Amino acid sequence: MAGHCLRLLGEATLEVEGKAPVRLERRAAGVLAYLALEGPTPRSRLAGLLWPQTPERAARNNLVQALRRLRQATGGYEVAGGDEVLKLAEGLEADAARLVLLAFQGRYAEALALEGELLTGHDYDDCPDFADWLLAEREHLAGLRREALQAEAERLLQEGELRGALALALRLQEADPFSEEHLRRVMRLYYLLGDRGAALVAYHQGQAWLRRELGVDPLPETQALAREIERGAILPAQSPPARREIPLSLLRPPVLSGREREWALLEEAWESGKAIFISGEPGVGKSRLMLDFAASRGRSLLVEARPGDAGVPFSTYARGLEQALREHPALSLKGWVRRELSRLLPALAEEPPPPLRAAEDKLRLLEALGEVVRLLREAGVVALVLDDLQYMDPASLEAAIHLIQRPTGAFPRLIGSFRGGELPSEALATVQRLVEAGLAVRIGLEPLTPQAVGHLLQTLDLPGLDAARLAPLLSRYTGGNPLFVLETLRTLWESGGLQGTPERFPAPRRVKELIARRLQALSPAASRLVRAAAIAGEDLALGLAAGVLQSNPLDLAEPWAELEAAQILREGRFAHDLLRETVLEGIPAPIQAHLHHQVALALEEAGAHPARIAQHWLLAGQEEAAARSWLAAGRDYQARALYAEALAMLEKALAYGQEEAMRAEARLLMADIYREQRRYCEAEALLETLLEGPTPLRVRVEALRTRTYLAIGDHPKAVRYAQEAYLLAQELGDEELTHLTLTAYAAALWGVGRAAEAARLLEPELARDHPDPRHRIRAFAYLGALHAHRGRFAEAYPLLEEAHRLALGQDPYWQVLATAFLVGADVERGEPLAHRELAQAARALGPFDVSEYLALVLVRAYLEAQEPQAALELLEERPGERLGPACATWGLLPRTSGRLSGWVRTTATSAPWTPTGWPWPPSRRCTRRTGS
Numbered sequence: 001m002a003g004h005c006l007r008l009l010g011e012a013t014l015e016v017e018g019k020a021p022v023r024l025e026r027r028a029a030g031v032l033a034y035l036a037l038e039g040p041t042p043r044s045r046l047a048g049l050l051w052p053q054t055p056e057r058a059a060r061n062n063l064v065q066a067l068r069r070l071r072q073a074t075g076g077y078e079v080a081g082g083d084e085v086l087k088l089a090e091g092l093e094a095d096a097a098r099l100v101l102l103a104f105q106g107r108y109a110e111a112l113a114l115e116g117e118l119l120t121g122h123d124y125d126d127c128p129d130f131a132d133w134l135l136a137e138r139e140h141l142a143g144l145r146r147e148a149l150q151a152e153a154e155r156l157l158q159e160g161e162l163r164g165a166l167a168l169a170l171r172l173q174e175a176d177p178f179s180e181e182h183l184r185r186v187m188r189l190y191y192l193l194g195d196r197g198a199a200l201v202a203y204h205q206g207q208a209w210l211r212r213e214l215g216v217d218p219l220p221e222t223q224a225l226a227r228e229i230e231r232g233a234i235l236p237a238q239s240p241p242a243r244r245e246i247p248l249s250l251l252r253p254p255v256l257s258g259r260e261r262e263w264a265l266l267e268e269a270w271e272s273g274k275a276i277f278i279s280g281e282p283g284v285g286k287s288r289l290m291l292d293f294a295a296s297r298g299r300s301l302l303v304e305a306r307p308g309d310a311g312v313p314f315s316t317y318a319r320g321l322e323q324a325l326r327e328h329p330a331l332s333l334k335g336w337v338r339r340e341l342s343r344l345l346p347a348l349a350e351e352p353p354p355p356l357r358a359a360e361d362k363l364r365l366l367e368a369l370g371e372v373v374r375l376l377r378e379a380g381v382v383a384l385v386l387d388d389l390q391y392m393d394p395a396s397l398e399a400a401i402h403l404i405q406r407p408t409g410a411f412p413r414l415i416g417s418f419r420g421g422e423l424p425s426e427a428l429a430t431v432q433r434l435v436e437a438g439l440a441v442r443i444g445l446e447p448l449t450p451q452a453v454g455h456l457l458q459t460l461d462l463p464g465l466d467a468a469r470l471a472p473l474l475s476r477y478t479g480g481n482p483l484f485v486l487e488t489l490r491t492l493w494e495s496g497g498l499q500g501t502p503e504r505f506p507a508p509r510r511v512k513e514l515i516a517r518r519l520q521a522l523s524p525a526a527s528r529l530v531r532a533a534a535i536a537g538e539d540l541a542l543g544l545a546a547g548v549l550q551s552n553p554l555d556l557a558e559p560w561a562e563l564e565a566a567q568i569l570r571e572g573r574f575a576h577d578l579l580r581e582t583v584l585e586g587i588p589a590p591i592q593a594h595l596h597h598q599v600a601l602a603l604e605e606a607g608a609h610p611a612r613i614a615q616h617w618l619l620a621g622q623e624e625a626a627a628r629s630w631l632a633a634g635r636d637y638q639a640r641a642l643y644a645e646a647l648a649m650l651e652k653a654l655a656y657g658q659e660e661a662m663r664a665e666a667r668l669l670m671a672d673i674y675r676e677q678r679r680y681c682e683a684e685a686l687l688e689t690l691l692e693g694p695t696p697l698r699v700r701v702e703a704l705r706t707r708t709y710l711a712i713g714d715h716p717k718a719v720r721y722a723q724e725a726y727l728l729a730q731e732l733g734d735e736e737l738t739h740l741t742l743t744a745y746a747a748a749l750w751g752v753g754r755a756a757e758a759a760r761l762l763e764p765e766l767a768r769d770h771p772d773p774r775h776r777i778r779a780f781a782y783l784g785a786l787h788a789h790r791g792r793f794a795e796a797y798p799l800l801e802e803a804h805r806l807a808l809g810q811d812p813y814w815q816v817l818a819t820a821f822l823v824g825a826d827v828e829r830g831e832p833l834a835h836r837e838l839a840q841a842a843r844a845l846g847p848f849d850v851s852e853y854l855a856l857v858l859v860r861a862y863l864e865a866q867e868p869q870a871a872l873e874l875l876e877e878r879p880g881e882r883l884g885p886a887c888a889t890w891g892l893l894p895r896t897s898g899r900l901s902g903w904v905r906t907t908a909t910s911a912p913w914t915p916t917g918w919p920w921p922p923s924r925r926c927t928r929r930t931g932s
Contacts, residue, residue: 004077006094008033009141010116016074026122027051028066030130033119035080036094037137039589040087040621049130087621097590099141104531104591105550106524108148108155112168117141140588146175151524153185162193177209180222191229199229247462250490251567255459256292258452259285262443266293269441275404275414277389277431279423280445282577283483283511286417287387289445294415300383301327301376301412305391306538306573310424311611313642316386316396317369318344324376331375340368343640354812354845356641366402370411373403377412389418389427397427404439420444447480456485462493483576484511491517515582518566526559530568534583535595539603539612540572547605548598596620600629610636611649618656627657631666643673664693668700699728699737706744715751722748739765743778750786759786766799777806777814781821788825796825804838812845820854823861832861 005015012029013021024032027050034049035041047059054062070079080086088094095114102111118138124131149172156165166189173182183206190199203226207218217223256263262278266289269276278286294300303320321344325331333341333348342349343356343365356362373384386392386400404414423431434440448456454471478484488511522530532548533540542560546553563569574580584592600616614629630653637646646669653666667686674683690697702725706718722745729737742761749758765779784799800822807814819835819842826834839858843851855874862871 004089004092006032006036006079006088006092008036008094008096008118009099009114010120012119012122014070014074014079016077019075019077022070022073025066025069026124027062028070029119029122030124030127030134031063031066031086032079032088032094033096033137034130034133035086035088036097037100037588037590039593040082040085042084043082043086044084046086049133050127052127052129090622094590096137096141099144100588100590101594103144103148104528106151106528108152111144111148112152142175146172149175157189162189165189166193177206178213180206180210180219183218184222184225187225187229196229196232200226203229246490246493246567247460249460249462250486250493253456253459253486255456256285256288257456257459258448259289259445262289262445263293265441265443269443270297270413273413274438275434275440276416277435277440277442278415278417278445279420279442280417281447281481282419283481284445284447285482286419286445288482290385290387290415290417294383294385297413298382299380300385300415301381302385302387304573305386305388305393305396307391307577308538308612308615309391309393309396311393311615312609313393313395313637313640313645314344314399316392317399320384320386320396321345321369321372324372328376328379328381331372331379333372333375336364337368337371340365341372351812355639361641366399369399370403373411377410381412384412384414386414386416389416390422390424392427394424394427397430401430401434404434448475448482448485449480450475453478453480453485456482460489462489478511481511483578487511487515487518494518494521512578512582512585515579516586519568519583519586522566522568523559523562525556526562529556529559530563530583531587531591532595532599533563533569533574534580534587535592535616536599537580538573539599539608544599544602544606547602548595593620597622600625609633614649614652623656624659624662627653627659627662627666630656631662631669634666634669638669638673638676641676643677646673664690664697668697696732696734696737699725699732699734699741702728703737703741703744706741706748715748718748719745719752739770739775739778743782746782746786750789755786755789759783759790762786773806773810774814777803777810777818780806781818785821785824788821788828791828793825793829800825813850816842816845816854817850820850820857823854823857827857827861827864830864832864833867836861 003017007013007015007021008029012024012033014024014032015021030050031046034046043060043063044056047054047056047063051059051062067080071077078089079092080088096118099111099114102108102114118141119134124134149168153165153168153172156162156168166186169182169185169189173179173186176182183202186202187199190196190202203218203222206222210216210218218226266276270293276290278290280286291300291302294302301320301324303316303323305316306319309315321341325345338348339353343353346352356365376384384400384403389397392400400414400416403411431440431442435442450472453475454467457465457467457471457474474485474488478488519527519530528549529545532545536544536548542553542556545551545560546556549556560569567575568579569575574583587595596616597620600613600620600622603613603616610629610632614626614633617623617626617629630649634646634649634653637643637649650666650670650673654663657663657666667690671683671686671690674680674686702721706722706725722741725741726738726745729741732738742765746758746761749755749761762779762783765775766783768775768779770776770779780799780803784796784803787793787796787799800818804815804818804822807818819838822835823832823839826832839854839861842854843858845851855877859871859874862868862874
């Protein structure tokens with residue numbers, strides 16, 4: 001192991017590159033061993049383990065001093081750090097943790113090269129809790145070595161390396177002399193090497209050991225092997241024990257038992273046209289009841305929420321939508337529906353739709369989702385089945401609730417299930433409101449009665465099963481939970497314990513132990529795969545698992561099939577949550593951290609959403625990487641106008657990240673979101689905290705302050721901040737920032753009536769050959785608008801038309817902006833509707849803030865063209881909610897009807913103006929007419 005190394009096997013030492021090894025003091029060694037094998041740990045926990053008789057404050061101080069002495073001994077190397085939670089330094093490799101990792105990866109030869117007992121020579125009798133932990137870890141590592149010895153011995157035997165296999169078999173027998181399996185392996189290998197005498201000596205030595213230590217003779221199979229060796233017979237090939245195939249009735253009972261009352265309630269709710277929610281504890285049979293009932297009514301679509309969905313808006317619905325389109329490819333989706341749905345499935349549209357900016361945009365998306373569901377009903381789907389609602393993200397749940405309020409005849413009925421006590425409080429309150437409103441019913445599912453358990457056992461038709469005698473015992477010990485009943489029976493079946501009446505059953509609280517026993521029967525390859533699957537969770541895929549395990553995907557086909565045959569995996573996920581939870585509990589902390597690290601890397605390479613990636617980085621102990629992913633998620637959500645989700649991500653980034661550049665970027669994004677939410681005081685307060693940062697950051701801060709004060713309508717302050725940003729950008733020499741701040745500065749100047757100065761500032765930009773077309777669009781459009789405002793139409797129109805031509809190949813945002821400036825120029829020239837068709841086409845491109853600006857410019861154009869009804873229809877869409885003060889500055893109110901004038905006044909004073917584009921100042925012609 002290169003670089004910094006923590007040696008815990010044998011004598012505990014710390015090796016820092018370029019320094020002499022440092023022997024670890026007893027308690028320091030204990031601290032580092034615990035961190036290496038358990039992962040990040042609170043300081044209070046470590047202090048209590050290693051200084052149990054000392055008051056907490058003094059114990060924590062002792063911990064600090066132990067680490068300080070170690071830092072001094074290594075020349076300043078910080079071996080562990082963290083405020084309240086301590087973790088090993090990044091890049092520090094511990095041999096004990098590596099042994100665990102190598103055994104998990106199946107690299108047994110490398111694992112066997114790591115020898116020595118954990119913390120050899122150190123005694124912890126005065127630390128009883130730590131001593132218990134150390135004993136358990138020593139036994140665990142010894143078990144991993146035995147596993148490695150056995151696997152390597154079998155591999156060498158298969159490859160014909162008999163002497164190497166014998167050497168390992170002897171080590172294995174020495175490590176566990178009570179195991180007759182190891183004894184038989186040694187006997188066979190001696191015999192296969194031609195040394196029958198050594199084989200018989202090994203047998204007699206083992207026989208003497210067993211009689212002396214346990215007072216028993218060897219097992220019949222061991223004695224039979226000795227007799228065959230004495231005769232010189234050809235030994236039969238050794239094969240692994242055959243697995244008992246689980247009967248189909250145990251995998252899925254043929255009859256639904258004990259749910260007659262609930263079934264009647266379901267029928268009643270269905271006939272009354274209500275949505276149905278089924279709740280209950282894990283394993284009580286919610287999914288089975290729901291699916292069987294839906295199947296009795298006709299075709300249904302099953303959508304399963306998964307752990308992790310809650311962090312990504314519409315993730316559950318997107319999965320269901322993709323499944324619906326895959327199962328029903330003939331669905332005919334209208335253009336607007338495909339365009340809206342491409343927000344969830346980008347492949348449905350050639351170009352990405354604009355972000356959701358207002359409530360009506362979100363409503364349009366919900367309408368598109370409803371249209372798909374309506375088409376599914378026409379295709380014969382009578383029920384939409386939503387499983388595990390407790391995992392569903394709020395946006396998907398909102399879409400589902402939106403469906404409930406539709407006419408029942410035209411849409412599939414909704415049936416959902418969730419775990420009792422695990423549905424988020426807001427979602428539970430929504431379900432309760434639907435029930436109280438008579439739109440839904442909630443059916444609570446209880447465990448099976450003893451009679452129902454007896455009926456279930458009878459329907460399984462298992463040979464040797466006495467249902468009448470077994471049912472009362474099984475009901476008492478499992479509490480009537482159907483999952484626990486079946487898990488108990490499966491375990492008994494695999495072990496051959498179903499013949500007769502078992503003496504005892506494990507209690508329900510030990511159901512995970514039953515599952516663990518099933519997992520122990522897996523092959524090593526399947527065992528590794530199931531652990532990787534548990535870590536990956538909802539992100540599990542064959543390619544990802546292969547990357548995590550550093551395997552060829554083809555090599556995982558057999559273990560994957562084994563997991564599905566054992567009903568541990570089903571359709572790429574765990575058959576039930578208890579399986580995954582049990583697997584996770586059996587994975588040591590260092591392995592979990594390693595696997596989360598690998599999953600995060602694989603998801604990054606696959607382009608997964610950063611919110612999912614962040615959680616894996618966090619569980620890998622990589623808090624800075626997690627913070628960077630949350631920052632990326634916040635940026636993504638902001639672009640999609642999901643502001644609450646964006647702020648949640650940024651708050652997590654600030655909570656876990658310590659890098660100043662990342663923290664500054666997160667705060668800057670938060671300020672920008674506050675500005676977009678019109679929370680201007682909060683935005684300004686946050687920006688104030690960033691002004692002491694480096695020059696590039698200050699440029700962006702001042703530019704954002706400019707946009708904030710333009711939105712508020714405080715143009716003098718906007719000029720001051722824009723000028724500061726522009727000068728800083730010039731000083732920095734950053735061409736991109738200089739261009740952006742220059743245009744913002746020109747906008748602010750125009751806002752205070754200094755249009756000529758703004759034009760002079762922009763004119764040099766025309767000669768620049770910017771590689772980014774958006775720069776040229778911005779320069780042509782804004783300068784053309786300024787010329788039009790000053791009445792210089794011969795100069796204005798060529799610039800505006802060129803801006804529009806360039807915008808046709810860019811994001812629709814720029815087309816809308818260029819069109820708005822063209823219509824504004826038409827108004828100034830006295831031909832207000834010269835580009836009417838162009839404007840109407842631009843309005844259909846998307847809900848941008850400049851779309852509102854275009855709408856208001858069109859209102860002005862209609863008024864100038866004496867078409868007040870068209871203006872009124874546009875204003876009914878409330879385009880001025882964000883751009884209100886623009887209306888007030890036009891000086892058009894005295895010429896409008898009373899109704900129109902009142903609406904414009906209300907809009908103009910109810911909300912600040914926040915166009916991303918430039919303001920369009922009052923028309924010179926209108927100002928002269930009205931005297932405003």
